[in-house]
Amino acid sequence: MFFLDILSGVLLLVGVFFGFTGALGLFRFPDFFTRVHAASVTESIASILILTGLMLQTQFDLNTAKLIFILLFLMITSPTASHALAKSARHGGLLSIPESKKKKENS
Amino acid sequence: MHFGKWTLFLAVFWMLLSGYFKPLMLGFGVLSVVIVLVFLRRMDKADEEPMVISIGHRMLRYVVWLFWQIVLSSVQVTRLIWSPTIKLSPSLEKISVQNTREASRVLYANSITLTPGTMSVDLEDGEITVHALQKESIDDLKSGEMERKITSIWGENK
Numbered sequence: 001m002f003f004l005d006i007l008s009g010v011l012l013l014v015g016v017f018f019g020f021t022g023a024l025g026l027f028r029f030p031d032f033f034t035r036v037h038a039a040s041v042t043e044s045i046a047s048i049l050i051l052t053g054l055m056l057q058t059q060f061d062l063n064t065a066k067l068i069f070i071l072l073f074l075m076i077t078s079p080t081a082s083h084a085l086a087k088s089a090r091h092g093g094l095l096s097i098p099e100s101k102k103k104k105e106n107s
Numbered sequence: 108m109h110f111g112k113w114t115l116f117l118a119v120f121w122m123l124l125s126g127y128f129k130p131l132m133l134g135f136g137v138l139s140v141v142i143v144l145v146f147l148r149r150m151d152k153a154d155e156e157p158m159v160i161s162i163g164h165r166m167l168r169y170v171v172w173l174f175w176q177i178v179l180s181s182v183q184v185t186r187l188i189w190s191p192t193i194k195l196s197p198s199l200e201k202i203s204v205q206n207t208r209e210a211s212r213v214l215y216a217n218s219i220t221l222t223p224g225t226m227s228v229d230l231e232d233g234e235i236t237v238h239a240l241q242k243e244s245i246d247d248l249k250s251g252e253m254e255r256k257i258t259s260i261w262g263e264n265k
Contacts, residue, residue: 018181025188033226033238034197038188041223045181048174065123079220086228086238096238097197 008056015049022046032089033096036082043078047071110144117143165260172256176222180244184223187240196242202249205233211257218253 018041025038051071058064095103121136187195204212216227216235224244229236239245248254 021185021188037240041181041184044177062126079217083220090228096199
């Protein structure tokens with residue numbers, strides 16, 4: 001079990017790093033659309049790594065199955081949520097950086 | 108609708124979630140499986156688009172490939188975030204998905220959003236509007252590797 005503990009610790013730490021990276025990108029990126037990209041680092045790779053790390057901590061019983069379900073549902077719902085966010089921003093009239101540049105040149 | 112397949116799927120799902128094997132709990136399980144099956148039947152009649160479970164080896168292979176893509180593009184975006192000066196070339200383009208089946212389009216759009224660096228903003232009239240952090244990622248999508256993998260899951264194009 002010693003080897004598994006080390007592996008799970010590494011996975012958890014790397015996952016935390018990616019989660020932190022997502023948060024940092026949320027502050028450093030310039031506009032709404034690019035910020036959603038930064039957040040998607042957190043929701044994809046960080047959640048995969050952290051949940052895999054947690055799976056290795058279980059006794060490979062029902063709890064493992066539940067963690068797999070959580071991962072599966074996150075993989076379906078989180079892109080849907082960011083898609084809904086981006087779509088409503090766009091339909092609400094928010095322009096991305098290249099579009100607003102073009103608009104400035106035209107006017 | 109494959110009743111047997113759905114019953115098995117729902118029963119296994121219930122077992123894995125509950126973990127109790129007392130008669131009362133199993134009774135509740137059977138009850139909820141039956142309720143879901145009745146709902147599924149009614150819904151199928153309503154939208155005439157039968158729900159099918161299809162988890163074949165092709166789907167699994169695609170999921171593994173997708174995980175690898177997520178890792179690759181995450182590293183790329185992470186490098187962008189940590190670089191001292193932010194160098195982005197955000198771009199917005201439309202990608203045609205005319206050759207892909209309707210059901211696959213949702214998976215395609217979802218996969219695009221799931222890989223960091225690209226995001227599907229809109230899906231209409233057989234076109235996905237994609238926003239990307241860097242222009243190169245859109246060119247990658249246009250080369251059609253992901254689209255080909257997705258169409259190969261559920262057979263040929265319509």
